[in-house]
Amino acid sequence: MEKLYTGVVRLVLHWRKFPSLRYRKLIRVAYHIINKKYSDYPERWLFMVTKDLTWQVATSVAPEGQAQIWELRGLDPSPEETWDHLRAFLHLDEDDLQAMLGTIEPLFQRGYDLIVENYAYLEAFPETAALLGWSGGADPQHLAERRRFFAVWLARTLGLDFSHDFARYLFRAGQVHAGHGRRRLHIPSLYVVGSIALMTAAFARILEQAEVRTDVQLRALAGWNKVFILHLQMMLQGYRSALALTEGEEKVKVTVYGRLRSLIGCDTLEIGFYSGQSVLEVLRKFFNYYPHARSETLEIVWESQHHDDARGNPWMEVERIYRPRAGWRVLRNGRDIAFMTEDQWRLEGADQVAIFPPGR
Numbered sequence: 001m002e003k004l005y006t007g008v009v010r011l012v013l014h015w016r017k018f019p020s021l022r023y024r025k026l027i028r029v030a031y032h033i034i035n036k037k038y039s040d041y042p043e044r045w046l047f048m049v050t051k052d053l054t055w056q057v058a059t060s061v062a063p064e065g066q067a068q069i070w071e072l073r074g075l076d077p078s079p080e081e082t083w084d085h086l087r088a089f090l091h092l093d094e095d096d097l098q099a100m101l102g103t104i105e106p107l108f109q110r111g112y113d114l115i116v117e118n119y120a121y122l123e124a125f126p127e128t129a130a131l132l133g134w135s136g137g138a139d140p141q142h143l144a145e146r147r148r149f150f151a152v153w154l155a156r157t158l159g160l161d162f163s164h165d166f167a168r169y170l171f172r173a174g175q176v177h178a179g180h181g182r183r184r185l186h187i188p189s190l191y192v193v194g195s196i197a198l199m200t201a202a203f204a205r206i207l208e209q210a211e212v213r214t215d216v217q218l219r220a221l222a223g224w225n226k227v228f229i230l231h232l233q234m235m236l237q238g239y240r241s242a243l244a245l246t247e248g249e250e251k252v253k254v255t256v257y258g259r260l261r262s263l264i265g266c267d268t269l270e271i272g273f274y275s276g277q278s279v280l281e282v283l284r285k286f287f288n289y290y291p292h293a294r295s296e297t298l299e300i301v302w303e304s305q306h307h308d309d310a311r312g313n314p315w316m317e318v319e320r321i322y323r324p325r326a327g328w329r330v331l332r333n334g335r336d337i338a339f340m341t342e343d344q345w346r347l348e349g350a351d352q353v354a355i356f357p358p359g360r
């Protein structure tokens with residue numbers, strides 16, 4: 001053990017010779033383990049080495065003329081990931097589905113009434129009527145449009161649609177509710193949350209009126225409730241990504257090129273930021289709002305972090321980091337950020353950001 005101990009200390013002291021971060025992390029872990037066994041190990045070494053290694057984990061600044069790889073951390077999970085993860089957490093399983101299947105017919109029969117009643121309620125409730133511009137009565141064309149969208153949602157819901165396409169659809173609906181739709185109407189999340197609760201109540205009422213057996217009713221409603229929560233989470237994630245996109249005291253114009261244009265459906269957009277924020281923050285908002293643009297532009301690198309838990313037991317946390325795919329460049333005012341220092345990434349008022357594919 002003494003040999004290993006000395007070996008690790010030697011490795012740690014010469015960590016600069018190890019170009020790969022992974023090696024340095026291994027050294028750090030080994031160091032921690034040994035340090036636990038040998039409590040007489042000088043604490044100042046631990047401090048010094050940890051400090052050095054932490055410095056290395058931060059983005060390195062490229063020497064003059066040499067590109068550095070920028071990276072994005074802490075991006076939201078994609079809608080598909082949230083969908084699968086929450087569904088697994090909710091344990092929305094075969095038993096739930098079987099119980100729900102037993103109630104689809106009565107619910108389907110009353111589907112049209114449900115849609116009509118839902119909008120009659122939104123028209124009668126003063127605040128939602130005002131939001132929709134229906135205080136003096138619903139605009140027939142807009143009402144028909146809303147009912148159509150709601151009918152599609154209800155049909156997919158009753159059809160037990162668990163596809164990723166539906167996850168993306170709900171995520172987009174959330175963004176639309178944040179004022180990012182064709183009508184630019186902002187529907188505060190409170191009313192969407194409330195509507196989901198009202199749907200649960202409406203389903204319960206319909207099943208009771210249809211005299212579905214009480215035990216079937218109860219099991220089915222438990223399942224429908226899980227489905228509604230799943231839908232709500234997707235809409236809220238989309239809603240938040242839209243609010244974040246415009247948040248900030250200033251706006252930066254972002255122009256995209258190549259296939260990104262068809263993927264996001266536009267060439268330019270404005271993203272909000274607070275003075276002094278980094279261009280990486282703007283990119284984070286962009287890729288949280290357009291998660292489907294990630295696979296085109298970014299690649300995933302997994303990084304493991306080792307920590308001690310409250311009892312001092314070592315445990316590992318894996319973090320997903322996004323880096324630009326080969327050839328993709330981000331320009332701030334015409335200069336590739338890969339050739340800038342972190343300080344130069346800070347944005348100011350009239351800045352422009354461009355995202356370029358390889359070969360342009």
Ligand code: HEM
Pocket residue numbers: 122128131132149150153172173176177179180181182183184185187191192195196199
């Ligand atoms: C169960 C809750 C709700 C669901 C599932 C839902 C679903 C949807 C969907 C799928 C869209 C269309 C998204 C698109 O254009 O692709 C949409 C848009 C819209 N929803 Fe909802 N919605 C809900 C609650 C509400 C509430 C409570 C209101 C109003 C108080 C509302 C008002 C609107 C408006 C105005 C739009 C269009 C906005 C625009 O085009 O600018 N929704 N909704």
